[in-house]
Amino acid sequence: MCGRYAASRSPEDLVEAFGVEKWEPEESLAPDWNVAPTKEVLVVLDRPVKDAPDPRPVRQLRVLKWGLVPSWAKNPDGAARMINARSETLHEKPSFRRPFAQRRCIVPADGYYEWVTAHDERQLEVEGKKKRARKQPYFVLPADGSVFAMAGIYEFWRDATLPADHPRAWWATCSVITAEAETGPLGVAPAEGPASLADIHPRMPLMLTPDRWDAWLDPARTDPDGLRELLAPPPGGLMRAYPVSTAVSNVRNNGPELLDELAAPEEATLF
16 A cells, blocks of 8 residues: 655656656645555646646646546545555556546656554454554665655545635545555665565555656557556566664654664564
8 A cells, every 4th residue: 555655846846757748836845754545646747737728738736636537526534545546456446547538747746655563462462452553664766766756646535515716625635545555675784684675565556667658648548458468567677775863753743864774673573
C-alpha cells in the first residue's frame, strides 16, 4: 500500500522533470516530508485548459486532495479510505473504473514510507499476546535518486450543498495505484534488514518509468485492455530502501530529518 510518502521537490523542478506546460504559481505547496491521507498534493496530468481556444490536452501541475471521492458519492466522507487503488481491480471497481479510463495522473514523490514488524513481535501479535507490535519504518525510493512517479487516478466531485460559484463547490481528488511488491532483490539494500520490497510489505505504489509517462497521461487512451498493459511492473532492481526514525510514525512530525538513514534498524531484533 501507500499510506505515507515524502514530496520535497519544488514545483519548478517538477515542471522541468515532467515537461509541464501549465502551472499556476498560486498552486504551490511547501515541501512535505510526511504526506498523509487527505492532505493536498501536487500531481501531473494531461487535460484541456478550461475555456481555452485550443482543445488539445495540456500537461499541467495541479493541487489535488489525496483520497478519491467518486463523482457519484453523496458526500466526501469516504475519501480517507480511497487513498489507494489496486492495479488488479481498477478496471472493475465502480469507484475507480471511470477515472482509470479517463482521468489518470502521476503523483510525484521522493519516495514512500512503509513499516515492518519485528518477527518475534509479529508472532506474539498473531498469538494474541500483544495488542500492538512495534514497527520499524523504512523509506523506499529510486536507487538513482530520481523522482518517484507514482501512478494515480483523479476525479471531480460536486458538493451539491454549495452554490456553483462557491470556491469549494468542486473537489478534485486522487488515489495512488498499488501493485504487488517486487520479490526480486533491491537495487540497493540495507546492510541488515529486508532484501526485497516484498520483505517490507506485500504491496507497493506502482512506479511509472519515464518511457510510460506520456501513454499513462494521454486522455485519448481509454481502451481498458490497452490501459491494463501500462500497469505492468517496472524493471526490477530500480529501488532502494533504508531504515528511518520512528518519528515519521507521528504525522505531526515533518522535516528533512525524517529521511535521514539509520545505521541499523531501531529494533535490533527486527529480522
